[in-house]
Each structure stands twice: as structure tokens, then as C-alpha cells.
Amino acid sequence: MQAAIETHALTKRYGPRPVVRDLTFAVEPGEVYALIGPNGAGKTTVIRLVSGLAFPSSGTVLMLGHDPHETPTIRRRLGAVVEAPAAFYPYLTGRSNLLLHARLAGGVATSRVREVLDQVELGHAADRKVGVYSLGMRQRLGVAAALLTRPEVLILDEPASGMDPLSLHLVHRVLRDAASSGTAVLLSTHHLDEVVAYCSHVGILEEGVLIDEVDLRDRGARMRAMVDDVQNARLTLAAQPWVREVFVRGRDVVFTLDESAAIDRVGRCLAAAGVALRELGDDSFDLRSYYRERVEAQRARRTSVEGRPGAVAAVSVADAPTGADA
Amino acid sequence: MSALLQMELGKLGRLASVRFGALVLILFPLLWAYAPGIFDVYGFFLVSGFQVPALALLSSMEFLLPLLIAITCAELIGIEINHGTLPTVLLRPITRAQWLLAKLLVASAYPFLALAFFLLTSLAAGAFFGFGPFVGGTGLGRQGLLGAGTMVPIEAWQEVLRAYLIAAYSLVPIGLLAVLFAVILMNAAGGALATLATLIVMQLLVVFPAVTPYLLTTQLSAYVQPASPLGWVVALIALYCAAFAAAAVIVFERKDF
Numbered sequence A: 001m002q003a004a005i006e007t008h009a010l011t012k013r014y015g016p017r018p019v020v021r022d023l024t025f026a027v028e029p030g031e032v033y034a035l036i037g038p039n040g041a042g043k044t045t046v047i048r049l050v051s052g053l054a055f056p057s058s059g060t061v062l063m064l065g066h067d068p069h070e071t072p073t074i075r076r077r078l079g080a081v082v083e084a085p086a087a088f089y090p091y092l093t094g095r096s097n098l099l100l101h102a103r104l105a106g107g108v109a110t111s112r113v114r115e116v117l118d119q120v121e122l123g124h125a126a127d128r129k130v131g132v133y134s135l136g137m138r139q140r141l142g143v144a145a146a147l148l149t150r151p152e153v154l155i156l157d158e159p160a161s162g163m164d165p166l167s168l169h170l171v172h173r174v175l176r177d178a179a180s181s182g183t184a185v186l187l188s189t190h191h192l193d194e195v196v197a198y199c200s201h202v203g204i205l206e207e208g209v210l211i212d213e214v215d216l217r218d219r220g221a222r223m224r225a226m227v228d229d230v231q232n233a234r235l236t237l238a239a240q241p242w243v244r245e246v247f248v249r250g251r252d253v254v255f256t257l258d259e260s261a262a263i264d265r266v267g268r269c270l271a272a273a274g275v276a277l278r279e280l281g282d283d284s285f286d287l288r289s290y291y292r293e294r295v296e297a298q299r300a301r302r303t304s305v306e307g308r309p310g311a312v313a314a315v316s317v318a319d320a321p322t323g324a325d326a
Numbered sequence B: 001m002s003a004l005l006q007m008e009l010g011k012l013g014r015l016a017s018v019r020f021g022a023l024v025l026i027l028f029p030l031l032w033a034y035a036p037g038i039f040d041v042y043g044f045f046l047v048s049g050f051q052v053p054a055l056a057l058l059s060s061m062e063f064l065l066p067l068l069i070a071i072t073c074a075e076l077i078g079i080e081i082n083h084g085t086l087p088t089v090l091l092r093p094i095t096r097a098q099w100l101l102a103k104l105l106v107a108s109a110y111p112f113l114a115l116a117f118f119l120l121t122s123l124a125a126g127a128f129f130g131f132g133p134f135v136g137g138t139g140l141g142r143q144g145l146l147g148a149g150t151m152v153p154i155e156a157w158q159e160v161l162r163a164y165l166i167a168a169y170s171l172v173p174i175g176l177l178a179v180l181f182a183v184i185l186m187n188a189a190g191g192a193l194a195t196l197a198t199l200i201v202m203q204l205l206v207v208f209p210a211v212t213p214y215l216l217t218t219q220l221s222a223y224v225q226p227a228s229p230l231g232w233v234v235a236l237i238a239l240y241c242a243a244f245a246a247a248a249v250i251v252f253e254r255k256d257f
Helices: A043-051 A072-077 A094-104 A112-121 A135-149 A165-179 A191-198 A216-222 A232-237 A264-272 A289-305 B002-012 B016-033 B037-044 B052-062 B064-083 B086-088 B095-131 B153-185 B188-209 B229-251
Strands: A004-012 A017-027 A032-036 A058-063 A078-081 A151-158 A184-188 A201-207 A207-217 A220-225 A241-251 A254-257 A276-284
Touching: A004 A043, A004 A165, A017 A043, A017 A184, A017 A207, A017 A220, A017 A241, A032 A043, A032 A165, A032 B188, A043 A058, A043 A151, A043 A184, A058 A207, A072 A078, A078 A191, A094 A112, A094 A135, A094 A184, A094 B002, A112 A135, A151 A165, A165 A191, A184 B002, A201 A216, A201 A289, A207 A289, A220 A232, A220 A264, A232 A241, A232 A264, A264 A276, A289 B086, B002 B064, B002 B095, B016 B052, B016 B064, B016 B095, B052 B064, B052 B153, B064 B086, B064 B095, B064 B153, B064 B188, B086 B095, B095 B153, B095 B229, B153 B188, B153 B229
Parallel strands: A032 A184, A032 A201, A078 A151, A151 A184
Antiparallel strands: A004 A017, A004 A058, A201 A207, A220 A254, A220 A276, A241 A254
16 A cells, blocks of 8 residues: 655754654554654654655655655645644634635635534634634634545644643544544644544654654554463463464563454463463553653663764664564 | 635735835825925925826835835735745645745736825825816926926826836836745845845945946836836836746745745
8 A cells, every 4th residue: 555645764954953864654544643752853844844845855755655845736635734723814714714725725615614614613613703713723723624625644733732622532533534534644742642542653753863653553452461470371372373462561461462353262261271360451551651761761872872972863763672662 | 826816916905014005105195285385395386186196206216115015015925924824825736836926926016006006095185286287297207397388187197107107117126026035034024124225225336337227226216217218127127027036936946834
């Protein structure tokens, strides 16, 4: 399958200082990829490079197989919000702003404008000037503008910024729906708890370097078993064809089940091996802790590298420990 | 492209500088029409409604009109930066060149729109004096305000319209220069200021007689006394316009947003 968004060795420098270094990642249709990282990590720069607003210093960006700078018409298939809060003409109403976007997009039916306004629950405020919209309303209008053309690629910079919990939930639902219909979604965010709920992949950026990528779909399918003999349980489960990635964490065995495998098989299999199963449940993934750990590890690593004379500071995902070690 | 152009023309009326400029262009001719000390200072009386547009133009082409044009044309870019709408627009399937071209066309049209409005407000201000035949000149012909005998209305109309048309045309490169500077600096105030600074420097270059006929500022008086044959002046102004527009597009094409 062709990736909807693909970057290879993407680097951006402002003067001598690189703000994004050797970034390689891909977003497939139907995936929701979240870029997370501390302030100044380069998330917004990546969003702007990928959407074609900024030019790479080196490396490549492909959107649906095309360079967005060389083929601007590819943006017919893109929906994007790159400002937080989303930028609109304040003297126009929400509806007029979307109609203007519809014209710029090359013609979108008026009924579609109404539809996206309803989708983000702004139908009641559609005829108010955007200047009087709250931050959250503007953000929702931004999402509506991005959805206007039924895009194949959605790129959103901080879509949850300034939103109340209800609006946040609404936008998450809209993005999940878009992804489930095959749209590739790339977003940047600081809302780590929400990311786990609806994103399929997470890329952790630190100082312009992608230090780790996490496939949350695998994480979501992980199970945790508390047993009396962890090594025996590990070996038993590892021998099963319907079990993947078995490892021991403290007094637990953590593993991933193939989608087709029934949970009750785990208990039967362990009992047959003489392992007492005390507790079995989902292995909830704590992205917040994981993120903190990875960023701190990267910073410590960089500090030690910089301490060496003549050392190169860049430490990328290629030479960092993999997420599976965690 | 026509949709884009229509959209950009629509935005023009919403610019603060256009509204402020309109107010100035209403008040300015009134000062001339009803100034009680005009004879004491300039040694003549206004005798015709046609002389008010002439005086308004003569006294504003050196600084006021270039200032208004530069500010508004820089604001055409600045308003998008202020609202943060520039990236939003560029994410749609239009090329950067198309978008900037629409802005440049609006910037080129603005001097004509502004001077058409200025002419109307000047004529309205001068209505008190009437528009019949009068002894003297409009101030825009070879004989100045004193004229050479009686001037008939049709002749006066021709002089005034011709002068306003040439004046508007000579202001177009100033608008395009303001767009160029606003694109370089990504700031409306900076764009307008850089344009005015350039014009002031150009005015100082009159001390080099060899370059004087080619200066943009020299062409600002072409509506009343062209430095060269009018065809040559028109071509030179067109060259300035093309150079400023091309430079703006080249710079804009490589900008990061």
C-alpha cells in the first residue's frame, strides 16, 4: 500500500541550527499518527514541512506519492489546520469562511458546508462572525474546514488546543471516523492521555530528532497475566502460535494476542503447564511515563555524547534503544 | 483565478487603511475648496470647480497619495499575516504565484480606484464654484491655474481626467513595491516604511542628472509635466511594475510559512 505521507531523511535548518534532523516516517491510509514532544521539539516545523508550507533543507516529503511543492494540486486531497487556534477572517461568519474555503478548494457543494458545520456541532453558530467565536469554537471550525473536501490526508497542528473536554471528545470522534473511512491523519499534540485513546501511532520528537515510534494498536492488544511462575508462563505462552511478543515485567507476563485468539485459551494453556493464573487483564499503556522516560533518556544520552570532544550531538531513532525494550 | 481575484477585491474594502484613506480623500479637497487664506498664500482665487481636483492632486502627489497607496498595498499582505490566514489559503490547491498575482492585480487596481474616488470627492468639493466656462486654467494644463483666456468645460474635463489617469498609473509601481517589501519583511508596517524610505532616497538622487529621467519618483509628476515623451514614461512605469511584481513572486515562491 502506498503511504499517504512519507518523509525520508527530512532535515530543516534555520541558519546553521537544524530544527528537524533526518526525520523518516510514514503514515498509511486509515492511520492516526500523533507527533508528541516537548515545546520546541520541532512538531510544528514537521507539520509545515509535510503540508508543503515550508521547504526542506534536505530530504524528501511525499504526499500521496507526490512532492507537494512540485505538484500543488495534490492539496485538493489534503485537509489541514496548521495554526493554533485555527485562522479565519474574523469579520466573516463561520459559514462564510467555509464557503470561501470551498471556493478556494475548487468548488464544494453548499450542502457539504452545512454538513461539516453540523459534524463539529457549530450549526447553531454558523452565522455568527468568527471574531466572536471562543478558542474552542475556532478550533472546531478549523477541523470543519479541513474536512470540507473529504480529504485523503488530514494534517492538524494542536487540534485540541483551547478545547473543553466535550469539544475534545467531539474532535477525537471526528478524527477517528475520518481515519476509519481511510483518511490518513497526522497531528501534533500535548494531550498524551487522549492520544492513547484514538491514535494508532505515536512519534516522539526531541530537539528535531524522532527518538521513538510506538505502534499503539499493538499496545492496545497487549495483555498482562499475574502468575506464580513467570518464567514457565513466559515459555509456555511464547510457544503458542496465537501469542506474540512475550516478555516478563516484574511478577507479570506481558504478551500480545493475535486478534483471532480467545482470551480463555490463555488460562487453559497456563493451567496445562502447571502455572497458577492469579489475574489476567489488559496491559494498559502509560504513554505519559513512557514518553517522559524516552525523552529523559535521549537528553542524558545527548549530554554524554556532547561531553566527548568532537562528538556529534544527533542521536536518532536508529541508534536509540527500541520501544519494545520498555 | 477569477474567484481568487474577486475574493481579494472584496477584502480591499475591509482594510483599515482603505477606510482611513477614504476619509482623508474626502476631507483633503474640502480644505482647498474652503480655505480662506488661499489668496494670501498662493496668490490666486479659485474660480471653477475644475480647479479643486487639480489643486488636490498637485498638493498630494508628492507625499500623501504615495503614502496612502504604499500603506494599503502593504496591508494587502499584512492583513493575511495578522489574521494568520496566509498558510490557510496556501494549503488550498492554488499555487503561491496565483495567490500573489491576485494580490498584485488588486494592488495595481487600487491607485485607479483611489484616484477615481479622489476625483469624485474633489469635484463634489468644488461644486460650489460650478463647472461652467471660466477664465483661467485647471492647473493641470500647460498654462497652469492662470490659463490662457476662457476655458470651456469639455477642455477642462479632458485635462482633469487625463491628469488623474496618468497620476493613478504612475502610482501603480509604488503599490507593487510595497507588496514586494511586505513579502520580504512579512509585515505591513515594515513594507510601507521600506517603500517610503525607497521613494525618499530616490528623490535625493536628483543630484545625479543622468539618472533623474529614469527614477520612479520623477514619473510621479508626469501627469502635469512628463520628463520625457508620454509613451516613454508609460513604458518605463510598466518596466518598474514588471520588475517589482516578478521580484515579489520570486521571493514569495521560496518563503517558509
